[in-house]
Amino acid sequence: MNMCPDKLTIQAVIDGEEKDGYAIKHIETCKHCQVIYADMQVLVSQAGMLKTEARLPEEFFKLLLDKPADKIAPVSYIAAALFILTVLSAYFTNPGIFQEWLAVGVTRSVSYFMDLYFDLFYFSQVLDTGLIIVVLTVVVLIEVLLLNKLRVMEGLR
Amino acid sequence: MQELVKEMVELYGDRIYRLALRYTADHHHAQDITQETFLRACKNISRFDRSKEPGPWLFKIACNLCRNWIRDRKDIPVEIDENYLETVEPGPEQVFLIKERGKELYDALVDMPLIYREVLLLKHVSDLSYDEISKTLNINLSLVKNRLYRGRLMLSEILQKEVGSDEYVSG
Numbered sequence: 254m255n256m257c258p259d260k261l262t263i264q265a266v267i268d269g270e271e272k273d274g275y276a277i278k279h280i281e282t283c284k285h286c287q288v289i290y291a292d293m294q295v296l297v298s299q300a301g302m303l304k305t306e307a308r309l310p311e312e313f314f315k316l317l318l319d320k321p322a323d324k325i326a327p328v329s330y331i332a333a334a335l336f337i338l339t340v341l342s343a344y345f346t347n348p349g350i351f352q353e354w355l356a357v358g359v360t361r362s363v364s365y366f367m368d369l370y371f372d373l374f375y376f377s378q379v380l381d382t383g384l385i386i387v388v389l390t391v392v393v394l395i396e397v398l399l400l401n402k403l404r405v406m407e408g409l410r
Numbered sequence: 411m412q413e414l415v416k417e418m419v420e421l422y423g424d425r426i427y428r429l430a431l432r433y434t435a436d437h438h439h440a441q442d443i444t445q446e447t448f449l450r451a452c453k454n455i456s457r458f459d460r461s462k463e464p465g466p467w468l469f470k471i472a473c474n475l476c477r478n479w480i481r482d483r484k485d486i487p488v489e490i491d492e493n494y495l496e497t498v499e500p501g502p503e504q505v506f507l508i509k510e511r512g513k514e515l516y517d518a519l520v521d522m523p524l525i526y527r528e529v530l531l532l533k534h535v536s537d538l539s540y541d542e543i544s545k546t547l548n549i550n551l552s553l554v555k556n557r558l559y560r561g562r563l564m565l566s567e568i569l570q571k572e573v574g575s576d577e578y579v580s581g
Contacts, residue, residue, distance in 0.1 A: 261555040268533075268558075270540050296562040299569065302515060303534040307437075309427045309444065314419050317448055318412070 257286050260293065267297050415452055418464055423448075425536040426472045432535050433476040435516050443479060447472045466545035469536065473528055473546065480524070518568040526561035533558055 258266075258276040265271040266280060267290070280286045310316075343350050377385060426447055430440035450471050451464070458467060519527055532538045532546060543554045 261552070261559055264559055264562075265540070265555060268540070296559075296566050299566050300530060300534050300562045303432060303519075303531065303565075305428050305431060305535060307424075307428050307431055307440075309419075309423050309441070313423060313441070313444070314416055317415070317419065317445055320445065320449065 257283060260289060263290050263293055267293055411455060415448060418451065418468065419448060422465060422468050426468060429472055429531055429536045430476060432519065432531050434479060439479065443472065443475045446475055466542050469532065469546040514569060518565055521568050522564055526557050526564055529554060529557040530561040530565065
């Protein structure tokens, strides 16, 4: 019994991977190993059900050759290059454009947020708190509904 | 290079396709994975040592793509492609049984940890030897044997749990 090969060796015999003739000869004569061999054969034949005869379509190689090569330049590089080009062209068109962006753009953004803040402040003074909560809840629900709808449309579930 | 790729497709194409098919249960996804495997192989052919067999290298690429496919679709339930359940037998009853078996096999594979699943599929679907599996997955031979044994045992247990032992013990 001590000379019996282990399960993994018996498995290798079934898989035709065991080069050592000793294990094969031993299994032929040992009752204990024959039982393990038979059990193992059941496992191997069950896993054998995974085998499939599916084949690639005949035109696979042609499709492979026809497939266009991936674009070499990554999108991020192109985007960065376009951004730099836009900034440079804006500067050369009108050197004072950045000062204008700073003066007008920043002021406009800040004033927009300030307006929004004061509007909200005003509404909270005028409207009942309960009403604000109801309106906000409805807005949130609509948003959740829309996001779910988009998710379904994009095939994410 | 075209000749070399053609040779590789003829030698390994179907086996890689079958492997991908067992992972994805969908002919289109399996074909995409197979195509991507060969495209990547073409792209990196200069780095491949041509004195070696290309099999393990190609299967390594395919396994990585299959793993990525699983990761990307983790939260999305897979719909099993009708054609995946090869219905070659004529009778409607047999067709039904084959379809059922195909679905059970797919479910059993999904329930199994990836490390056992990939060894099992490389052995039984792609017909790789222990040595080739070891090179493909970059693990030693004893680990291949061990995972194969545990994988087979696990598959058997899952199948028996799903449909009862008698049907599957007979093979």
